[in-house]
Ligand SMILES: Nc1nc2c(c(=O)[nH]1)N[C@H]1C(S)=C(S)[C@@H](COP(=O)(O)O)O[C@H]1N2
């Protein structure tokens with residue numbers, strides 16, 4: 001584990017500064033006056049918590065916890081956070097793995113992946129980024145949906161008056177409350193059933209109207225389809241890795257808020273506060289506590305159920321996600337044509353490697369001969385099956401692009417790729433009208449982490465639409481040189497609106513098919529078959 005001291009200081013400086021000022025103020029001038037309870041009661045406020053708000057609060061808690069737990073597991077698949085887009089090992093500001101980076105041997109991104117204890121991570125326990133993503137995306141739909149209903153009802157009723165400050169006076173009032181808390185004094189609290197104190201109001205307001213939108217807008221800065229179509233988007237925060245780091249820091253802020261929120265609920269009258277938010281009364285009885293305890297048990301049970309489903313019924317979770325999330329991703333990003341291009345100075349000094357180079361004698365022989373005898377076989381549902389040598393591919397025309405690679409694990413890197421555009425190849429081989437997908441078969445064996453012995457050759461597939469995309473190329477060059485052994489020699493796929501696992505390296509043959517479910521495990525690729533990845537990888 002390692003955190004960059006400078007970043008830590010910057011992150012900690014604002015809260016520490018505020019606490020220091022509060023201490024000085026208290027020491028020199030004493031505690032500031034708070035708005036009196038009677039003046040607060042005089043302000044007309046909607047009273048209590050309507051049922052939609054209490055239910056929304058519960059739903060929010062459930063999906064928020066699922067989001068955090070699955071998000072943390074996704075983070076641990078590449079347990080490093082950077083401010084730079086190249087992800088050069090050693091430049092991370094936060095490293096959540098004891099492994100610095102072995103210098104004496106190849107260290108792939110997959111080997112770098114960690115998993116969390118299932119008490120924290122969803123699913124945790126073993127390498128499961130595919131499953132964690134399914135839970136993350138399923139949860140986020142409900143979390144956002146619930147959030148929109150909540151905000152709509154807030155403004156459709158008078159409930160917004162409690163949450164939205166309407167006078168700048170809230171700032172000095174909130175500061176006065178803060179000076180009390182920061183110097184460990186408990187101010188006289190208004191009854192939260194009728195009125196929040198100013199700091200409470202400001203914090204709730206910020207969580208709903210600043211933090212939640214920040215979580216929403218930092219997410220898509222990691223989507224290959226979205227950022228390849230709208231290159232300006234990740235540039236808003238700076239780059240993709242800044243977006244990813246901010247997404248994480250927003251979660252930290254949420255957790256800090258939740259911790260303080262729970263502490264304050266407990267300190268300022270747990271029994272009554274629980275009645276407020278659970279049953280909607282201001283009574284002093286224990287009904288809210290009991291029903292609240294049942295609600296919390298339910299949340300824990302549902303979380304445990306999510307873990308169990310992920311481990312025992314991964315295919316069911318994968319297919320449910322495919323049913324619900326895939327159409328939404330297709331709707332949002334399916335037609336986004338990738339166009340993002342970078343300049344030569346942007347090229348990454350280091351480019352992470354994934355996957356295992358082929359060990360079959362066929363490929364080793366080809367490599368030994370400098371791939372002179374390599375022939376790409378293109379077959380299946382095509383009018384004109386072909387076999388092409390590298391020279392024949394070169395004769396069909398070189399296309400070059402400098403693009404950003406997005407690995408599902410979280411790392412990225414910029415490189416220049418040169419090769420044959422897939423649409424040129426398709427013009428040559430003429431896919432038959434009933435062909436729906438194109439499959440790329442590799443010489444190398446796939447690695448299903450934590451599923452030793454499972455496998456066979458790596459492969460993946462594309463829809464014909466993605467295959468036709470102008471930035472889908474069969475690359476034989478990287479940064480102006482022939483592909484190296486680790487990056488997929490002699491031929492690999494680049495498809496810039498998808499995540500890295502779709503980009504098969506060490507391509508042996510290309511097959512056009514009518515029905516992808518008839519190929520191998522039937523899910524569309526090795527990672528989809530064995531690691532339950534979603535087959536549409538544009539987020
Ligand atoms: N044959 C094969 N191709 C593969 C993989 C693999 O394991 N085997 N890994 C994929 C993944 S997960 C990524 S992120 C990219 C990485 O490409 P790079 O090693 O050139 O960075 O290759 C993809 N292509």
Ligand SMILES: [Mo]
Pocket residue numbers: 354406407408409500501
């Ligand atoms: Mo990847």
